[in-house]
Amino acid sequence: MSLAEDVRAALSAWAAPDARNEELRRAYLEHMDAHPDALHRSCAAGHITASAAVLDPSGAKGVLTLHGKVGLWLQTGGHLEDGDATLAGAAAREAEEESGIRGVVMLPGPVRLDRHWVGCCGGTWHLDVQYAAVAPDGAALTIDPQESSDLGWFPVDDLPEPTDDACRALFAAASAAVREQAA
Template identity: 65%
Template sequence: MSLHADARAVLASWTAPDADQERLRRAYLDHLDRYPDAMWRSCLPGHLTASAAVVDATGQRVLLTLHRKIRLWLQLGGHCEPGDSSLAAAALREATEESGIAGLRLLPTPVRLDRHAVPCGGGSWHLDVQYVAVAPPGAEPVVDPAESDGLAWFEVTALPEPSDDACRALVAAAVQRVRAAAAAG
């Protein structure tokens, strides 16, 4: 299955948690239907990206990166690459590359969607599909200066500034998902 087909299948089967997320889900599907290159940064009207909130196994801490260009503390993630077999694989690859943590476990379905303007190609949109990655116990990040200007664990109830509302919403959804998974077994 192509990355484009995987993205379409993931979004077609995903149950949005509220009406705003459902509108985004439908917009992403429309975008995929209109643009065969919707997975690649060459698609300048906008392209799908994949990110992950990296949380510890207890759901008490989240790993954030200080984005080099926009100077905000954000989740890990980015553009899909030709070797990515799925959106989930892209999210896991990005989280692993940017965190330096081996053994991250990606929860299988997205938790949120976020559409935001970016300077790609002089102005475009990222249609971000957001996952949760659970770090192994005791995991410590390794900052790669090519990837970020900082990387740190934060209590989920005390996220750093500057950040943004989309990151805060993702962290809240990630914590809820991790705690629900832990309670289930």
């Protein structure tokens, strides 16, 4: 299965938690139909990206990275790469690259979607597919200065500022998914 087929399958099988996410799910699939390069950053109309809220096993604390270009505390994530076999795998790769944590465990399926404008490629849309990832108990963080200005563990219900509503919503959804899985 190609990465494009995996992305399409992941989005097609996903049961969106609300009307907004269902609208985005359909829009992402339509975008892929209209743009054969929708998985690549070269797609000026916007491209699919993958991110993950990395949480401790209890779902109470999460890893945020201080994005060097944007200046916000955000989840790990980014562009899909040629070597990525699956969308969830891309989110896991980004989580491990940006946090330094090895062995994150991805929860099955996305937890939410977010479409946001970014400055990359001269300005375009990121059609972000967002996952929950569980770090091994006691995992230590390693800052890669090319990826982040800072990195830290924070209580999910008290994320640092500045951040944004999309990040807060992702961590709330991811925390609920981790806690539900643990129950």
